[in-house]
Amino acid sequence: MAVNKWTAAEVAQKVIDNEKLFILDVRNKDAFEDWKIEGKQFDYLNIPYFELLDGVEEILPQIPTDRELLVVCAKEGSSIMVAQMLDEVGRKAAYLEGGMKSWSTYLEPIKIGDLTGGGELYQFVRLGKGCLSYMIIADGEAVVIDAVRFADIFVDFAKAKNAKITHVFDTHLHADHISGGRQIAEATGAVYYLPAKDAEEVVFDFENLTDGLKVQIGAADIAVEALYSPGHTIGSTSFVIDNRYLLTGDILFIDSIGRPDLAGLAEDWVGDLRSTLYERYRELIDDLIVLPAHFMIVEELNADGSVAKRLGDLFAENHGLNINDEEEFRTTVTDNLPPQPNAYKQIRQVNMGKLKPSYDEQIEMEIGPNRCAVR
Amino acid sequence: MENTKILDAKGLACPMPIVRTKKAMDALQSGEILEVHVTDQGSLADIPAWANAGGHEIIEQSEVAGVLVFRIKKA
Numbered sequence: 001m002a003v004n005k006w007t008a009a010e011v012a013q014k015v016i017d018n019e020k021l022f023i024l025d026v027r028n029k030d031a032f033e034d035w036k037i038e039g040k041q042f043d044y045l046n047i048p049y050f051e052l053l054d055g056v057e058e059i060l061p062q063i064p065t066d067r068e069l070l071v072v073c074a075k076e077g078s079s080i081m082v083a084q085m086l087d088e089v090g091r092k093a094a095y096l097e098g099g100m101k102s103w104s105t106y107l108e109p110i111k112i113g114d115l116t117g118g119g120e121l122y123q124f125v126r127l128g129k130g131c132l133s134y135m136i137i138a139d140g141e142a143v144v145i146d147a148v149r150f151a152d153i154f155v156d157f158a159k160a161k162n163a164k165i166t167h168v169f170d171t172h173l174h175a176d177h178i179s180g181g182r183q184i185a186e187a188t189g190a191v192y193y194l195p196a197k198d199a200e201e202v203v204f205d206f207e208n209l210t211d212g213l214k215v216q217i218g219a220a221d222i223a224v225e226a227l228y229s230p231g232h233t234i235g236s237t238s239f240v241i242d243n244r245y246l247l248t249g250d251i252l253f254i255d256s257i258g259r260p261d262l263a264g265l266a267e268d269w270v271g272d273l274r275s276t277l278y279e280r281y282r283e284l285i286d287d288l289i290v291l292p293a294h295f296m297i298v299e300e301l302n303a304d305g306s307v308a309k310r311l312g313d314l315f316a317e318n319h320g321l322n323i324n325d326e327e328e329f330r331t332t333v334t335d336n337l338p339p340q341p342n343a344y345k346q347i348r349q350v351n352m353g354k355l356k357p358s359y360d361e362q363i364e365m366e367i368g369p370n371r372c373a374v375r
Numbered sequence: 376m377e378n379t380k381i382l383d384a385k386g387l388a389c390p391m392p393i394v395r396t397k398k399a400m401d402a403l404q405s406g407e408i409l410e411v412h413v414t415d416q417g418s419l420a421d422i423p424a425w426a427n428a429g430g431h432e433i434i435e436q437s438e439v440a441g442v443l444v445f446r447i448k449k450a
Contacts, residue, residue, distance in 0.1 A: 028424050050393045050425040074417055078390040 117220030139218025171249030195235025231273025286312030
């Protein structure tokens, strides 16, 4: 009985290449409706594995035969069982190694572009969670921004590029995922920066990320400049990289804008969000390429899998940047907000250093989509 | 306590707790009770969902020191 095993990396490649795929997701209906593997050309059937214990014959007519079939479950056990059952009745099927647990943690590094004097900018796309992290490399030095919790991946990536990580930034105190920033700084001797306004309850040492802070990387003269841009949180800070890229954190996304309520103060921060998006960002040049800290839907991915778009285009196309009436803007971003991310209060505590969950507990906390935006 | 059968599925990973539970349930008569002991946290959502799909009733559910105990009445 040979059922194929696919890794999360192989599935990620199919998402990026826009391949066709049929996914039989054998998790609970609730789990499937909440969160699944998204692909532009993926089709789905959700039947919990425990409804298939007597056999899979009944569902065969619902599975198309003209494309590959992947069985997915939470960890992998049930998907192996179901893939084998399918194999026994003559339907070739693969299963996802490590299940959704592994999908949630997979990171795909994508080069965004070259910088002045031979520098490089990379985006790390966490497809299963919609998180985006960044690394700027030049002349043997590296800066990391909004790193997710897999510190080793960033440390090893810099090592492979013969670069020493000197600065680690978080644009704000994250509520949807656990930051790897502090661990990276500890492992490499880099300095870890957080906006102090978000960090009143933080229990470890950090440097204050302030408006106008400027860091030069390497001898190449690449500037990383901080721009205070509150609204998602009171401390939220953006970065302009090499006068070409704008890292917006959770303030501005490709097809949506940041939500102001995850630290509990939607009403207070909606005004900040408005002035960041409608005043501060408008003073910047339109040709900056926006690089957000999240994407919400696969339609936001470019052909190479990256998530990036010209600021001027977003001013024209992003609905959240085109609500002229202030009152309507206030209502849009404070009423009818989507559900909050899974365990967001606990995740904030972890990022403050107050909670120290085990590896498995961290996985549990981060299950599900990020939900940092409002459309 | 009326006829209660106990199934020890501790230490088993998904899908085995449900596979064993189903097998044990198949051997019972309608109205009899199966008490399942599991440590796989995935069972927390899966056993009630499975029972619900089959019309079985969870009459008691508890957790002691990481062990989940379900008392399920056969439909």
